[in-house]
Amino acid sequence: MTYQRVGVVTGANKGIGLAIVRQLALQYPKSPYNNGPLLIYLTARDKGRGEQAVKDIEGDAQLKKAKALSSDGGLSDVRYHQLDISETKSIQDFAAYLKKEHPDGIDFAINNAGIALQGFDVEVVKNTLGCNYYGTLEATQEFLPLIKDGGRLVNVTSTAGKLSKYSSELQERFRSAKEVNDVTKLMEDFTAAVEAGNEKEQGWTSAAYAASKAGATIMSRAIAEKHRASGSKTLINACCPGYVNTDMTRGAGTKIPDQGAQTPVMLAISDIQGQNGLFWKSEKPEEF
Incomplete structure (x- = not known):
């Protein structure tokens, strides 16, 4: 099949990521972005879990009823590819694969992959930043x-x-x-402050996840501004899915994954009036 649109979703074997893939397939037919068949790359670190997620999508009752997938006469196909955003080589290998398979380019990427570790010490900080900030930065670049x-x-x-x-x-x-x-220097300073045991005195929060997401949000804005200044029309935005009931929130979230998927899906395939470099929550921009 020839695909008119190609998209990537990272960290997509479960939770919000899997819901994003589902909602892309469900919403794409009515999207102003629709101009023919869509291929969605469902990426995950673990091959077995990623391939099982694709099987779950293919057997999903709601997708079958909506005839969203090409196997049922719909517009979307979902394909697994291995990707671990905490490993530079994994990101580079996947990017090289995409460049070879889709020389005309892809249409969107949703960087959803992330971790939330329990506890707080310098190792937790380094591992959290390694995935949520540095990994997201490398994937973005x-x-x-x-x-x-x-x-x-x-x-x-x-x-x-x-x-x-x-x-x-x-x-x-x-x-x-x-x-x-500038943002990377902030992340380095946070790590150093935790290592010295005086992050609170320096004005930081004692939460690795929070700091990593602050960095990822502001990094996204900085890259968006630079791309806009260069004349690029690509829209780069950050968003919060809300407090979603997933493994990451240990079942304490108030939203189901499909609800959490709405904002990232909107930013990928809806008409957002050219808005760029913003932070979004509940399908609208808000101050970060």
């Missing part, structure tokens, strides 16, 4: 050159990282960060 001009890149972050949790000095550093290096 590798995917962007592959996205057609006018396509979309969506980074799933969180209101847990809202800047109001930090000292006024740190808030100003985040808000004035214009380059990725």
Whole structure:
């Protein structure tokens, strides 16, 4: 089959990521972005879990009823590909695969993959930042050159990282960060503060997940601004899915995954009036 649209969803074997894939398939036919068959890459670290997720999608009763997948006469196909965003080589290998398989480019990427570890010490911080900040940054940098001009890149972050949790000095550093290096320096300073045991005295929160998502959100804005200044029409936004009942929230969330998927799916395939470099929650932009 020839695909008119190609999209990528990271961390998609369960939870919000899997729901994003489902909702893309369900909503694409009525999307203004629809101009023919859509191929969705469902990526995950573990091959067995990723392939099982594709089988779950193919057997999904709601998708069958809607005839969303091509096997039932619909527009979407879902294909698994291995991707671990905490490993540079894995990101680069997948990007190389996409470039070879889709030389004309892909249409969107939703960077959903992330971790939320229990506890708080410097190792938790390094592992959390390694995935949620540095991994998302590398995936963003590798995917962007592959996205057609006018396509979309969506980074799933969180209101847990809202800047109001930090000292006024740190808030100003985040808000004035214009380059990725400025944001990376903040993440390095946070790690150093935790290592020294004085992160609270320096105005940080003692929460690795929150800091990683603050970094990912502001990094997304910095990259969006740079791309806009270069004349690119690709829309780059960050969003919070809300407090979703998944493994990451240990079953404490108030939304189901399909509800959490709505904002990232909207940013990928709906008409968002060219809005770029913003933070979104509940399908609308809000102050971060």
